[in-house]
Amino acid sequence: MARQGNAAIIEQFIADGIPFMFGNPGTVEQGLLDALEDYGDLQYILTLQETVAVGIADGYARATGRPALLQLHSGVGLGNAIGMLYQAKRGHSPILTIAGESGVRYESMDAQMAVDLVAMAKPVTKYATRVTDPRSVLRVLRRAMKLAMTPPMGPVFVALPLDVLDALNTEQIVPTSAPSTRSVPADTLVEQAARLLTGAERPVVLVGDGVSASGAQEELVRVAEQLGADIYGVNYSEVNLDVTHPLYQGDLGHMFGAVSTAAVKDADAVLIVGTYTFPEVFPDTGDPFRADARIVHIDLDDYEIAKNHPVTLGLVADPKETLSALSAHLVHKLSELDQVAASERLQARRAELPTEVADDGSLLHAFLRELAAQVPDDVMIFDEALTASGALAAHLPGRRPGHWFSTRGGSLGVGIPGAMGIKLAHPDKTVIGFTGDGGSMYTFQALYTAVRHGIGAKFVVCNNRSYKLLDNNIDQYWRERDVAPHAYPTPFDLSHPDLGFAQIAEGFGVEALRVDDHSQVDQAVKRMLADDKPFLIDLRTTEGGDRG
Ligand SMILES: Cc1ncc(C[n+]2csc(CCOP(=O)(O)OP(=O)(O)O)c2C)c(N)n1
Secondary structure, X not given: OOEEHHHHHHHHHHHOOOOEEEEOOOHHHHHHHHHHOOOOOOEEEEOOOHHHHHHHHHHHHHHHOOOEEEEEEHHHHXXXXXXXXXXXXXXXXXXXXXXXXXOHHHHHHOOOOOOOHHHHHHHHOOEEEEOOOHHHHHHHHHHHHHHHHOOOOOOEXXXXXXXXXXXXXXXXXXXXXXXXXXXXXXXXXXXXXXXXXXXXXXXXXXXXXXXXXXXXHHHHHHHHHHHOOEEEEOOOOEOOOOOOOOOEEEEOOOOEHHHHHHHHOOOOEEEEEOOOOOOOOEOOOOOOOOOOOEEEEEEOOHHHOOOOOOOOEEEEOOHHHHHHHHHHHHHHHOOHHHHHHHHHHHHHHHHHOOOOOOOOOOHHHHHHHHHHHHOOOOOEEEEEOHHXXXXXXXXXXXXXXXXXXXXXXXXXXXXXXXXXXXXXXXXXXXXXXXXXXXXXXXXXXXXHHHHHOOOOOEEEEEEOOEOHHHHHHHXXXXXXXXXXXXXXXXXXXXXXXXXXXXXXXXXXXXXXXXXXXXXXXXHHHHHHHOOOOOEEEEEEOOHHHHOO
16 A cells, blocks of 8 residues: 555554654654654654653663654754663663654755764664665664564664655555564583582672563572572663562672672672673773683673673573573582582571661651652652662662663663653553652653653652762772862752752642651652652752762
């Protein structure tokens, strides 16, 4: 059937079960958006800045495991989106990004807005291309979508020239086929992995989001318990296991290689699953592992295996299936002595578990304690609270797969739009996004979109009037260089002017409350959870950004 490419691509998206197009429009997308008005099954979610659109798409893709459709306007829109696309790429979010351009026929004119869109998109996407022929518009879109959906998943980009979309299109609509990667290595290799991991006295397991992507949480815990191995999070921004498990020793973070080296330097056997070693800003450029350590790495992402440090055995395979097979081999391979030692290590960690939630009596803790008491068990959390994240994790730890998400890739501003994407994916759940006064301001206008489209996520701004993480990091910088502590750089200070988050939120039509002291906490939490509309709390966590 012949119809314009504009209509054909919308029908393709609908055939692929895509319900939302997140975007910000421009003239070169006018034909497409005009055609969209004829289709009820694909809703345009208007954002007022591209960073917001990517952030919502990212949250939606993460919460559904399905591709999110992102529409950008030419080079200027793509330019605004780059930082957030970077974080989506680092986090392996399947985002199908499209951007309009005036047309192939104008290519030689170098006119207003002309830019090499594909070159711009390449470093922040898994695949970037441009359609140039009306006979291959859907073919190319399906290829891009397939690549976005094939692990390791990631954002992809397709430039759509207006004249190609205006032309008649006769392509068939067929759903995109994405291949299955539920693969297990040859049995001899799994057996070899089991052999390498047995007999260890100090085994360590390193886990990242590849576990959650594969749904391998149960299998991961089973293997770690069989080995009696401490587990550390590496590039950990989803629930890869219940973090209250006694073997879980925390997330190694994204800043300093010394933290990771300390965790692994004594390990004689290391199992790495769904992550890489190591993702810090300042990684250890030596070899953090013991020279005789036996290292097994399971990942669907071949690029990440032995990327920086050699491994003994790398297996490009699905974590869930492979861990399941590994566990079965370990049952036979582990000696009685191994099993007793593993169980003793597990018992010892169990005995160390805190009996009470750490609480310093601060407003932040009081608020989180009350919130934890009032939220439903299946609350979904997006954590971009940065220096408040430790307190958040103490009161509302990530326990259920798919119910806790955190920032990844380092681009600030994901907290508010990320929570909105999750709420769109799970409209019946309570979804709360935590962010800082700094982080929130990169994407605060997302609140407009929340009101316009009735996205009832809740937002908490942990407002310490500072870029506190930068204060903390420069403390370390000074320590490492023997520089005496002195006043923090003034660009890290947000105390003046004092941002009025409740008023700004109200300006977007979102009800909001400012919470200054303990006496307001109970009512504020009750009010926030009272309905299913967007609501924001400006939580004044410390006085004057700790600057006095
Ligand atoms: C887009 C972007 N710009 C700048 C930074 C650098 N940066 C990292 S942490 C940080 C401060 C964040 O402050 P806030 O969100 O208030 O949280 P806090 O550190 O106070 O807990 C900044 C500016 C970044 N990561 N991303």
